[in-house]
Amino acid sequence: METEKAIPTGYMTVGEVAQKMGVTVRTLQYYDREGLLTPSAISEGGRRLYTDRDLIQLHQILSLKHLGFSLGDIKNRLIPLDTPEAVAKVLDEQATALREKLEDLTEALRELTALRTEVMQMKTVDFKKYADIIVNLQMKNDFYWLIKHFDEPMLDHIRSQFDQRSGTDFLQTFLTLQDRAIALGRSGVAPDSAEGTAFAQAYWDMILTFTGGDLSMLPQLVELGQAEGMDPQWRETQTQANAFIGPALDAYFSQNGIAPFPEEGEP
CATH class of the missing domain: 1.10.1660.10 (Multidrug-efflux Transporter Regulator; Chain: A; Domain 2)
Structure with missing residues (x-):
């Protein structure tokens, strides 16, 4: 007491x-x-x-x-908490730190949810693909889901050909050219015109960058674009873009004597 x-x-x-x-x-x-x-x-x-x-x-x-x-x-x-301003400053700093933490947690939850969806759709356990999916999610690559459609040789090629920065740059080039193809088609530009040829050259250069010049990969890329289970919106966008890309490439190949696909029977 x-x-x-x-x-x-x-x-x-x-x-x-x-x-x-x-x-x-x-x-x-x-x-x-x-x-x-x-x-x-x-x-x-x-x-x-x-x-x-x-x-x-x-x-x-x-x-x-x-x-x-x-x-x-x-x-x-x-810091000293002697004035309302000092207390408010501390609270503001805590609020900012909390928002950053929430953003990190929200992103982590998004990645886990997306990976779970991919895991269930793949039907098989493949930790190398899981790792690739996580990397692409962290790169903010909205097309991370394409990975489940790649076979192991294709994934090995991608891993050896690109790092995170070059992979991001390549994806941006692809998306830019895809949008450009849709815009040219809607504008009525002829695929064999000078503008169409310039586009086709840029698109072909992009393909050569992706394949590293290995044209034997082209049939697999074509098959990939036609694979079942593709996102409907992705497929629709590809259909619109390919309506211009296909004829433009054909014209470009013809003008430059390029035979991207070997004739049947050729090695």
Whole structure:
């Protein structure tokens, strides 16, 4: 009873703070030793005494710790909470950190959900493909689902031919040319015109970049474009683009004496 009388009004003991904030007394003692949360006062009997202001600072510490900050980072982020502006600044920083954490978690959930869908559609366990899908999801490649249609030799070729940056650049080139083909077709540009030929040359160069000049891969690429189970929107876009790409390439090959597909019987 005498000990309690020695505690001034407005102060709390370490046990009271621990109970109120859902932490252990040992944690509060550790924060004191590390200079993270020093009690506002010490009682005559040597007990740590805390105020409501200390609770706010403890809440700040616990919030930052929950967000994954190390105790060293937290110590560097703590600032005096003497004004409304200072408190608001800390809360703004916590809100920003929380938003970033939420964005990361949301993206991770999106990737896991997408991978699960692909796993179920593939029907077989293939961790190399799973890894490729995850990499493409992280690249923000909306066509990650195409991977399940590639066989292992094709995937090995892609892995050896492209890294993350060159793969992203190639995909952007492909999408740009695809949109260009649709636009040229809608504008009524003749596939064998100068504009059509220029497009066909750019498209053929893109194919050579993808294959590394190995034209034996072309039949497989054609089959891939016709594979079952393709996304309907993807298939529709490809149909629109190919309506111009096919004739433009044919005209380009004819004009330049290029035979991309070997005649039957040729090696």
